[in-house]
Amino acid sequence: MQWQDAGKGLFQLILVVVFVVFCFSISHYLESTYEPLQKNSGPARVPPVRMERFEPTPYLLTFEVTGTVIAQNSVPVMPQVSGRVTEVSPNFYPGGSFEANEPLFKIDQDLYTLAVKQATAELERTTADLALERAEIEAAVKGWRQLNGNAPVPKLVAREPQLERSRAQVEITQLQLEKALLDLERTAFSLPFEGRVISSDIAPGQYVTLGQGYGQVFDQRMMEVQTSLDPQKLYWLNQAQAPKVQVIIDSPKGQKNYTGHLARAVTNIDISTRFATAYFAFDLGGDEVLPGTFARVSITTDPHQDVIVVPADAMQTEGYMWKVTDENIIEEFHPNILSFEKEQVIIQEITAPINVVTSRLAGGFEGMVVSPRTLTQVATTNDGADDV
CATH class of the missing domain: 2.40.30.170 (Efflux pump adaptor protein, beta barrel domain)
Incomplete structure (x- = not known):
């Protein structure tokens, strides 16, 4: 019985050894005859892109x-003469508008009218004094000639100082009359521009003083x-x-x-x-x-010189653009952007014509070969698709 069990165990061991040797032989055979498969990637990917050629031109940036x-400025309302207000224009209130040289308010003229009359009388007096002085000079010179012949007339005899004083008096009174007339004119306050009233603090019967502010206006x-x-x-x-x-x-x-x-x-x-x-x-x-x-x-x-205007779609997600060489190879292009306007990018410092990819290109890389399509070709393709 023991002999039978030993024979059975030996038989099982022989089977295991034969199986292992068989598997090893098969594996060695497969390794010796294996040829790696060649990857068939097919032709290189040439994606179509929309491309435009841009010529640099002068550009007016708006x-x-x-x-x-x-x-621009507000003007204080300051009368140039003092007196009691007799009349105020209905336009001289906050929000009112007025024309150039339109009287905004008037001051009592009685005192200034009297000043004009007084200055006129003074001018007439000094004018008469000057005429009298000239008559006296003529008489004095005539008496000198009778006594001294053609000898030079002395200045005191010719009354030259008195003549100059009389002339000065006439000029002074003439200026006084002009000032009196100017003050009379200023009793009607106006401004030399079309304006609008910001504020007003004046009313009939009010006494106004020279140089004091009574409102604000501005030139329209x-x-x-x-x-x-x-x-x-x-x-x-x-x-x-x-x-x-x-x-x-x-x-x-x-x-x-x-x-x-x-x-x-x-x-x-x-x-x-x-x-x-x-x-x-x-x-x-x-x-x-x-x-x-x-x-x-x-x-x-x-x-701006040397500028091109490119569609906004030309700007790739990474913040640069692709330019296309004559061999249809794309290269990164980092533009000097002058401005963004709606759906356009204004690029400056372009000194020569340039081909730019005007569509988004996912997965693009430096040196990639592309198949450019111009706008005309894209339009033709779309028309063909519509016909189908």
């Missing part, structure tokens, strides 16, 4: 800023637009030698355009916002615009 209309022709410029727009404005300015105001009667100019240069930048304040004056041409009105200012700078 940008807009917004602001509010303000009066001297209006400005106060705007804020970000650093980029401030740079463009400073670079322009003669920018063209248009002030645009929306009114109930429609949009109004006015020719303007930079009134005052920027002097400082706000610390918190980093914006600069600029003032643009404009010619109203007879229109009336109130302070506080919203306005837009369109500014066109001097021509």
